[in-house]
Amino acid sequence: xxxxxxxxxxxxxxxxxxxxxxxxxxxxxxxxxxxxxxxxxxxxxxxxxxxxxxxxxxxxxxxxxxxxxxxxxxxxxxxxxxxxxxxxxxxxxxx
Amino acid sequence: xxxxxxxxxxxxxxxxxxxxxxxxxxxxxxxxxxxxxxxxxxxxxxxxxxxxxxxxxxxxxxxxxxxxxxxxxxxxxxxxxxxxxxxxxxxxxxxxxxxxxxxxxxxxxxxxxxxxxxxxxxxxxxxxxxxxxxxxxxxxxxxxxxxxxxxxxxxxxxxxxxxxxxxxxxxxxxxxxxxxxxxxxxxxxxxxxxxxxxxxxxxxxxxxxxxxxxxxxxxxxxxxxxxxxxxxxxxxxxxxxxxxxxxxxxxxxxxxxxxxxxxxxxxxxxxxxxxxxxxxxxxxxxxxxxxxxxxxxxxxxxxxxxxxxxxxxxxxxxxxxxxxxxxxxxxxxxxxxxxxxxxxxxxxxxxxxxxxxxxxxxxxxxxxxxxxxxxxxxxxxxxxxxxxxxxxxxxxxxxxxxxxxxxxxxxxxxxxxxxxxxxxxxxxxxxxxxxxxxxxxxxxxxxxxxxxxxxxxxxxxxxxxxxxxxxxxxxxxxxxxxxxxxxxxxx
Numbered sequence: 001x002x003x004x005x006x007x008x009x010x011x012x013x014x015x016x017x018x019x020x021x022x023x024x025x026x027x028x029x030x031x032x033x034x035x036x037x038x039x040x041x042x043x044x045x046x047x048x049x050x051x052x053x054x055x056x057x058x059x060x061x062x063x064x065x066x067x068x069x070x071x072x073x074x075x076x077x078x079x080x081x082x083x084x085x086x087x088x089x090x091x092x093x094x095x
Numbered sequence: 096x097x098x099x100x101x102x103x104x105x106x107x108x109x110x111x112x113x114x115x116x117x118x119x120x121x122x123x124x125x126x127x128x129x130x131x132x133x134x135x136x137x138x139x140x141x142x143x144x145x146x147x148x149x150x151x152x153x154x155x156x157x158x159x160x161x162x163x164x165x166x167x168x169x170x171x172x173x174x175x176x177x178x179x180x181x182x183x184x185x186x187x188x189x190x191x192x193x194x195x196x197x198x199x200x201x202x203x204x205x206x207x208x209x210x211x212x213x214x215x216x217x218x219x220x221x222x223x224x225x226x227x228x229x230x231x232x233x234x235x236x237x238x239x240x241x242x243x244x245x246x247x248x249x250x251x252x253x254x255x256x257x258x259x260x261x262x263x264x265x266x267x268x269x270x271x272x273x274x275x276x277x278x279x280x281x282x283x284x285x286x287x288x289x290x291x292x293x294x295x296x297x298x299x300x301x302x303x304x305x306x307x308x309x310x311x312x313x314x315x316x317x318x319x320x321x322x323x324x325x326x327x328x329x330x331x332x333x334x335x336x337x338x339x340x341x342x343x344x345x346x347x348x349x350x351x352x353x354x355x356x357x358x359x360x361x362x363x364x365x366x367x368x369x370x371x372x373x374x375x376x377x378x379x380x381x382x383x384x385x386x387x388x389x390x391x392x393x394x395x396x397x398x399x400x401x402x403x404x405x406x407x408x409x410x411x412x413x414x415x416x417x418x419x420x421x422x423x424x425x426x427x428x429x430x431x432x433x434x435x436x437x438x439x440x441x442x443x444x445x446x447x448x449x450x451x452x453x454x455x456x457x458x459x460x461x462x463x464x465x466x467x468x469x470x471x472x473x474x475x476x477x478x479x480x481x482x483x484x485x486x487x488x489x490x491x492x493x494x495x496x497x498x499x500x501x502x503x504x505x506x507x508x509x510x511x512x513x514x515x516x517x518x519x520x521x522x523x524x525x526x527x528x529x530x531x532x533x534x535x536x537x538x539x540x541x542x543x544x545x546x547x548x549x550x551x552x553x554x555x556x557x558x559x560x561x562x563x564x565x566x567x568x569x570x571x572x573x574x575x576x577x578x579x580x581x582x583x584x585x586x
Contacts, residue, residue, distance in 0.1 A: 018446035051477030055533035075196035079428035
């Protein structure tokens with residue numbers, strides 16, 4: 001499976017990671033190598049096999065739909081790189 | 096007084112209860128040892144003041160005869176576990192300065208049992224690596240060196256700080272995590288014991304997420320008994336993790352020393368890989384002989400999809416990692432690299448904050464989950480995973496436990512395996528199957544390589560049957576002996 005540089009740039013954009021031209025070149029080789037290697041899974045006959053959806057046999061737990069936590073705005077904001085009052089600050093999104 | 100740091104967890108527990116030394120004396124011995132261990136780089140943050148406060152409280156309880164199960168025992172914590180008020184980074188620049196306002200369930204369980212924290216341990220960035228070389232704090236050195244050589248060796252990864260700290264007597268035991276082998280591989284190549292329990296045995300709440308369907312917490316310790324003691328007090332039910340099992344936690348220590356007479360041990364032929372070093376094959380045969388001599392019956396078994404576990408893992412794990420790591424956006428916590436607008440800020444932050452291996456995995460994950468490729472890669476890999484889990488299910492109808500080597504070789508040099516990601520991934524070839532199937536696995540030291548460095552044997556068990564792993568693990572430890580690091584060259 002060959003991933004070209006245009007695809008590398010597209011994936012990097014989707015993943016929101018800025019990459020330089022040099023990095024795109026190196027990643028082209030690395031990602032293609034890894035994807036080539038995982039393609040050996042094509043040898044496995046998976047006709048009629050269900051994909052795994054749970055790791056061990058157990059029913060997912062449920063709890064009553066009631067508020068069990070909250071009023072911790074200061075805790076949530078404690079590590080924010082920029083804040084103003086009880087808000088996270090981000091660069092302007094709307095002109 | 097003899098060197099308290101050389102004690103096992105069980106010996107320290109007995110010594111504290113017998114009032115042969117105090118929790119404060121024990122903590123001070125470790126604090127002094129950690130101060131002299133900079134060249135190992137095992138700790139990324141030491142917390143001596145906190146340790147001494149906790150030790151003082153423990154001494155009060157020990158005096159009153161009110162000791163909890165781990166009272167006063169000094170532990171190291173992998174820097175993937177959130178610790179309230181104590182910096183937690185997952186060894187990534189993107190979490191630089193992150194100070195959690197909450198505690199992981201596993202560490203809370205340990206503190207509730209009376210243990211104390213010496214500090215946070217180095218690891219691969221976001222636990223992605225097999226050598227601890229991807230850490231933003233730099234590599235960790237293995238306390239072991241090749242016979243007649245001064246070259247620094249890796250301590251394995253991702254829990255390389257944990258394995259090195261335990262092997263170097265810088266804590267009594269350590270927490271670790273295992274997504275593809277990150278507890279068992281570092282344990283094997285540092286002469287320590289490491290167990291990855293069944294998926295769902297320990298809560299994942301408060302542990303920085305890598306691949307949520309594969310991640311499990313577990314201990315690295317000096318002995319099988321110590322690992323059993325640790326796991327009992329790490330594991331619990333937890334309503335904060337919906338995949339954490341609502342099962343009572345057994346007294347694993349009770350299984351240590353129990354006879355294995357009549358136990359059925361499987362030897363899976365698919366683990367005999369092409370080009371496997373003779374000394375690994377020899378170690379495996381030695382393990383078979385030990386278990387036979389102890390009364391177990393040995394059976395050749397087959398896990399036909401074994402060779403596909405690692406490639407399937409390198410679809411599933413990056414896919415889950417790319418989703419989990421989407422949260423690092425420079426807005427809510429951690430690093431922010433200002434850009435021209437919001438998207439530019441995201442992209443600059445993630446470029447500056449993630450190291451090369453993490454970027455590589457996020458990109459692979461993004462690719463295999465992207466439109467048009469999801470079925471061909473992700474669904475295919477999850478189908479293969481069902482087949483791998485089916486292999487184990489079938490084999491555990493015939494045998495009680497499986498015996499394999501833990502790693503394809505001994506510790507390699509820092510910088511020796513770089514530039515080829517797949518070569519590094521192959522370190523996990525024998526361990527990754529247990530993560531894919533969710534079953535428990537333990538690595539127990541079993542011998543030395545021709546270079547004079549440790550090697551381990553792995554036991555894989557039925558879901559939630561960790562007790563059998565401790566039972567059989569002790570038989571290996573009794574036969575092989577322990578493997579303390581030969582000299583403290585770093586101190």
